[in-house]
Amino acid sequence: MCTHLQELTIEGIPIRADPSLSPQEVRQTVYEILQDWTWEGRHLGKIELIRNGQWVHICSYEKPITQLIPAKYLVKE
Template sequence: MCTTIVQGIPVAADSSLSQDQISQLVSELKQTWTWEGRQVGRIELICAGQMIHLLAYEKPVFQCIPLKYNESKGANQ
C-alpha cells in the first residue's frame, strides 16, 4: 500500500496499480460525488484478484451556529 495525494485527496492505493489508474479512478469518483453534492475526504484502493475495491470516505462538514440562533434571525420579535 502506498499513500499519495491526488487532486488534493489522500489516497492509499495498492502498489500494483499504476499512477494513471489511480488518477483516473479518483477523477471519476470525484466527479460522481460532486454531482451528488458530496466531497471526498479520502480514498482507499485495494486489489483483490481481478477486482479493485474502492473505499471512499466523505469529508466531514462542520458548521458553527450561535446558541441564540432564532433570536439573531428575528424569530422571537
C-alpha cells in the same frame, strides 16, 4: 489483502492505493470518484484502492463537515 499501500495526494485528497495499480489507473479511478461525489454535493475525505484479483475494492470516505451558527438562531421566541 495488501498491507503496503502506496500513499499519494490527488486534488488535495489523500489516497492509499495498491502498488499493483499503475499511477494512470489510480488517477483515472480517483477522478471518476471525485466527479461523482462533486455531482452529489458531497466532500471527499480520502480514498483507498485495493486490488483483489480482477476487482478493485474502493473505500471512499466523506470529509466531516462542521458548521457553526449563532446560538440565538436555536432559541425560539
